[in-house]
Amino acid sequence: MAARTGAAALSSPVWCSFLLLLCIFLNVCNAVISYSRQNLIDLGFKHSLSVSGEYQRTHNILEEIARPPGSPWMVCPPSKRRRRRRERKQKRGCRSGSDARLRKQPHRPALPSLFVSNARSITHKLDELELQIATTSFARNCSIILITESWLHPLIPDAAVELAGRTLHRHDRNSNSGKSRGGGLCVYVHNEWCCNSRIIHTHCSPDLEVLAVSCRPFYIPREFTVVIVIAVYIPPDANVGTALSLLLNTINKQQLAHPDGVFIVAGDFNKACLKTVLPKFVQFVDFATRGEHTLDHVYSNIRHAFRATPLPHLAGSDHLCMSLTPTYTPLLRKTKPQTKTIKTWPEGALSQLQDCFSTTVWDLFSSHNLQEYTDTVLSYIRNCVDNVTVNKRVRVFPNQKPWMNSEVQSLLKSRNTAFKSGDRAAYRAARADLSRGIRKAKAAYRRRIEDHFADNDPRKMWQGINHITNYRSNNQATSRIDASLAEDLNRFFARFETTRPSAVTPLPPAPSTGTLTLREHQVRCVLRSVNPRKAAGPDGIHGKVLRACADEMTGVFTKIFNLSLSLNTVPPCLKTSTIIPIAKKTAVVSPNDYRPVALTPVVMKCFERLVCQHIRASLPPTLDPHQFAYRTNRSTEDAITIALHTALSHLEHRGSYVRMLFLDFSSAFNHIIPEILVQKLSHLGLSTPICLWIKDVLTNRPHSVRLGPHLSSTITLSTGSPQGCVLSPLLFTLYTSDCSPTHLSNTIIKFADDTTVVGLISRGMSRTTEMRSTD
Secondary structure, X not given: OHHHHHHHHHHHHHHHHHHHHHHHHHHHHHOOOOOOHHHHHHHHHHOOOEOOHHHHHHOOOOOOOOOOOOOEOOXXXXXOOOOOHHHOOOOOOOOOOHHHHHHHOOOOOOOOOEEEEEOOOXXXXXXXXXXXXXXXXXXXXXXXXXXEOOOOOOOOOHHHOOOOOEEEEEEOOOHHXXXXXXXXXXXXXXXXXXXXXXXXXXEEOOOOEEEEEEXXXXXXXXXXXXXXXXXXXXXXXXXXXHHHHHHHHHHHHHHHHOOOOEEEEEEEOOOOOHHHOOOOOXXXXXXXXXXXXXXXXXXXXXXXXXXXXXEEEOOOOOOEEEEEEEOOOOHHXXXXXXXXXXXXXXXXXXXXXXXXHHOOOHHHHOOOOHHHHHHHHHHHHHHHHHHHOEEEEEEEOOOOOOOOOHHHHHHHHHHHHHHHHOOHHHHHHHHHXXXXXXXXXXXXXXXXXXXXXXXXXXXXXXXXXXXHHOHXXXXXXXXOOOHHHHHHHHHHHOOOOOOOOOOOOOOOOOOOOOOOOOOHHHHHHHHHOOOOOOOOOOOOOOHHHHHHOHHHHHHHHHHHHHHHHHHOOOOHHHHOEEEEEEEOOOOOOOHHHEEEEEEOOHHXXXXXXXXXXXXXXXXXXXXXXXXXXXOOOOOHHHHHHHHHHHHHHHHOOOOOEEEEEEEEOOOOHHHOOHHHHHHHHHHOOOOHHHHHHHHHHHOOEEEEEEEOOEEXXXXXXXXOOOOOOOHHHHHHHHHOOOOOEOOOOEEEEEEOOEEEEEEEEOOOOOOOOOEOOOO
16 A cells, blocks of 8 residues: 555656646647638738749649739739629519520510420430420429420320420321331420410321411410411421422411411421521521431421520430520511601591582682692681591501501400409300401401402402501511611712702703693592592691592682693692501611602692693604503513514524613613703693793702601702602603613614613614613
């Protein structure tokens, strides 16, 4: 016991010393200086060195991630961190683009989103397809999944290949294809986009497999009625011509049944191209889908409808998958509704006008000042018309159906009112009335279109074709409609106006036969023949008024016309013209793509028609026999016949040949110079008063351009003749009547501004065609 106590006493100092040293060592180890992030950055900048190439070579740093030699080791971060958009409390607007719109409303796109794949046995790739649907938002929300080469057969039930939340439409390859396996088409329709889908056509042959599905989604732009999805598979060894012919018949049949439908044709076309038979359809796949070749195509009858994006292969398939994002903008968003003021004619309005004008004392407006006299009469007529008519402001929507009328709109408002009231019986009755009204309006519209083809009237038939094909609206497309464009077009159309010498050497005047005097029966006849459908000119007097009240207004207009002829002047209010630019092409690029059509007063058209009859009666019958335009009993067929007969008759001789030069005057009517025209008219035997009157018509003409709701400033022109006036065609033919050949072997055949110079060359002749200048 004593030994143990002594040992403990001896070891205790050693143990205490060991513990003391251990504590000191631990305190030293824990006494590490702590630095903040900013302190370390400051230390780094104080002792920073440039990156050297030697350091990179020594440490084997890859060139792809190595910094350029001489750059600092540390880069100072910005003083203020940029806030991400998702961190902002108040977002600055919404994200734009087709992808953002589709993410915002995945089941309400303007056109369906598509996922297209050549699966090569969908049963073996269904798990990966379900995985893509589960992990990819586009595949999960896409409206239609289209699968070609499904390799399904009747022994595989629908339940084995169904996808949750989607309706399956399948068409398996059968014995008509001449093959025992392969092929097959599947279309999956998302139930949240459309629950009303059905198969409307199937076809299976050695050259073509087709599955057509009709979809009526919950939302579709009003300009469309249905979405037709056509899945196509053309085998590699198929006859391309036969396959395209069968496919064309299928599409034409469906387009005839659904003229306002959206057609989407997608699938594996291999060597075929649908645009060879349907050039109006647009192909959206612009990348290779198998190796270096584009075998999978997607077509549609709507331009700018989709944007195609390649996706990875589906499992072991050798074709790329494709996603098609809808990029179509509905008409209601593309074009704002237009508010127009229309003039409505209540029942009995024309009878009131006739009574008003029959009791009017027109002599009260009589004046020796022609401008004042004409302005007063026209202002009085406009005031009387405004008193019996009603102006209404209507909104015209770009996607409005042609059969929509006021009755259907009234029934639509009644239906909406009944819905808001909560009365089920009233709402049910209003819906039934609206359905009957729509059917009635459609039937009336159909009868109106059919009437265009019932009579032997070319004008009505052409109107019917325009209604069916929507031809006129397609040609009115323009990039921008604003006041600046109207001013630019006004200056462009007036570019032919030049300063000319005031003194022109006059030709010896023909013997004057006196001033033309019009009779009341002539004026009455021309007023009664006015087309009531023609638009009113700048004076605002409609042809409907002139025709209905011809008997009452004959006297006053006869006096105005005769006063104008006696003074050899035309009041500016009758010479004013408003140019309506008509697009020559669907895609307008420059101002030259517009055709300037002049809108002149209807009263002036009647006046010109009377003067035109007098000029035609004064011209010699043998004048310019090779001019075939604007003449009775002459047409383009006559001009073609003369040209062919002249050429072929000469070619019957040995050693002869024919040279033909085809000319077309650019802006022909705008190049008429009034001073030169008057000299030519005088040489033709027209009276001096008529020549001076025509000169006054063409000089100092107020001219403006109307483009939509915008009206340009007024420019005064003294060159050319308005395109749309009654006198313009006749004046141009007289202006070019002296354009005749100087050599007997030459012939100049004209149809307005289209000219053909025929030169008959015989053996030994070396002379060229000569033509006397029209000036």
